[in-house]
Amino acid sequence: MPEYSISQLDNFEECPRQYKFRYVDRIMRYEEGIEAFLGQRFHDAMEWLYGERAFRVVPLEELLEYYWRNWAENWHAEVKIRKEGRTADDYRLMGRRFIEDYYRRHAPFDEGKVLGLERYIRFPLDDRGRYRCKGIIDRLMIAPDGAYEVHDYKTGSKLPEQEKLDEDRQLALYQVGVQTLWPDAKMVRLVWHLVAFDVEMRSSRTPEALGKLRAELAALIDRVEAEKEYAPHESPLCDWCAYQDLCPAKKKPKSATP
Numbered sequence: 001m002p003e004y005s006i007s008q009l010d011n012f013e014e015c016p017r018q019y020k021f022r023y024v025d026r027i028m029r030y031e032e033g034i035e036a037f038l039g040q041r042f043h044d045a046m047e048w049l050y051g052e053r054a055f056r057v058v059p060l061e062e063l064l065e066y067y068w069r070n071w072a073e074n075w076h077a078e079v080k081i082r083k084e085g086r087t088a089d090d091y092r093l094m095g096r097r098f099i100e101d102y103y104r105r106h107a108p109f110d111e112g113k114v115l116g117l118e119r120y121i122r123f124p125l126d127d128r129g130r131y132r133c134k135g136i137i138d139r140l141m142i143a144p145d146g147a148y149e150v151h152d153y154k155t156g157s158k159l160p161e162q163e164k165l166d167e168d169r170q171l172a173l174y175q176v177g178v179q180t181l182w183p184d185a186k187m188v189r190l191v192w193h194l195v196a197f198d199v200e201m202r203s204s205r206t207p208e209a210l211g212k213l214r215a216e217l218a219a220l221i222d223r224v225e226a227e228k229e230y231a232p233h234e235s236p237l238c239d240w241c242a243y244q245d246l247c248p249a250k251k252k253p254k255s256a257t258p
Contacts, residue, residue, distance in 0.1 A: 003122060003132045004221055006170045012224050017232035021243045024230070029242035034081045037074070038091045039155040042098055042195065043138060044070050046153060047117045050109065050139060057108045060100065067099055068092075094196075098155060101198040112149065116140040123177040131218045137174050148185040150174045153193045165192060165203045172205050172213050179210075 012019040021027045045067045052058045058066075071092055081088065119140050125131035139151035150171050171190040179185050190203045205213075232249040244250040 001129075001132055002225075003134045004217075004224070005134050006173050009217065009220055009224070010169075012227075013220070014235070014237060015233045015241075016227060016230040017247060017249070018241060018243055019224075020230035021246060027243070027246070030078070031242045032076075032079050033240070034079055034086075034088065034091050035155070037079050038095050039153075041067060041071050041074065042095055042155050043118070043153055045099055046102075046138070050114055050117055053109045053114070060103045060107075063099060063103065064096060067095065071095070095155075098195040102193065102195055105198060105200075112141040112143040114139065114141055115148075121174070121177045121181060123180040125176065125214055125218060125221075131221050133173060133177065133217070135170070135174055135177060137178075140178065143189070145187075147187040147189050148178055148182065149189045149191055150178060151191045151193065153195060155195055157196055159194055159197050159199065160192075160201070162201065162203075165190075165201055168203070169213060169217070171203070172210065173217065175205055176210055176214065 008019075008023060011022065045063060048066055049058055049063055075088070079088070081091075116137060117139055119137045120134070121137060122132065122134045125133050137150055138153050141149045141151065143149050152171055168190075171192070175188045175190060178188055188204070190205070192201045192203075193199075194201060232247050234249050238244065238247075238250065241247065241250075
């Protein structure tokens with residue numbers, strides 16, 4: 001039975017044709033932007049930091065050494081830098097600032113009990129198991145008051161409004177998963193770490209809001225599974241698409257022979 005991630009469903013809504021290339025035709029493209037590369041290196045550093053926290057508090061200097069080494073080991077020539085005048089080192093130093101700010105805000109990292117790091121979850125969306133979802137939680141914790149907390153790191157350059165986070169589907173879906181897999185999770189908090197701004201933002205969902213989300217995503221999955229045409233949807237995101245050479249909306253018609 002198919003399982004869907006929120007990024008997969010978002011991809012279908014953004015452009016059905018790109019969804020087809022990626023998830024139906026399984027045409028793999030490995031282009032990686034510098035922003036995604038930086039984001040992964042930050043996630044790697046946080047996973048290592050909190051993994052070590054079970055034994056010790058890692059000094060900031062050692063965490064930065066891990067980050068430098070991880071960056072060097074994973075760097076490859078195909079990483080795309082689209083901002084004119086920017087270099088890989090600009091982004092590497094930006095990542096260092098993110099780590100330094102985060103470390104100073106959260107040390108000694110004893111805000112609760114860590115239940116999972118980069119925790120992969122799979123769960124039914126409905127009671128009958130007709131719709132199934134999956135996802136990866138950056139950090140799952142139990143806070144001192146007994147609440148489960150879903151933590152998510154964001155390295156993007158835009159600070160979202162609270163209203164946007166209160167409507168965010170990704171972490172809300174993870175809450176559905178957490179409460180399905182751990183029924184004792186009566187209270188769940190959703191926590192975003194906007195590390196480019198050294199800001200932490202929180203949200204929560206009522207049972208009614210989660211019920212609405214379940215229904216909306218089930219209807220979206222029905223649309224995905226009934227789709228036959230996969231029409232392309234042109235938008236500014238096309239400039240970032242790895243399938244432009246295959247997309248009928250982007251292929252240039254051949255000039256007529258005079």
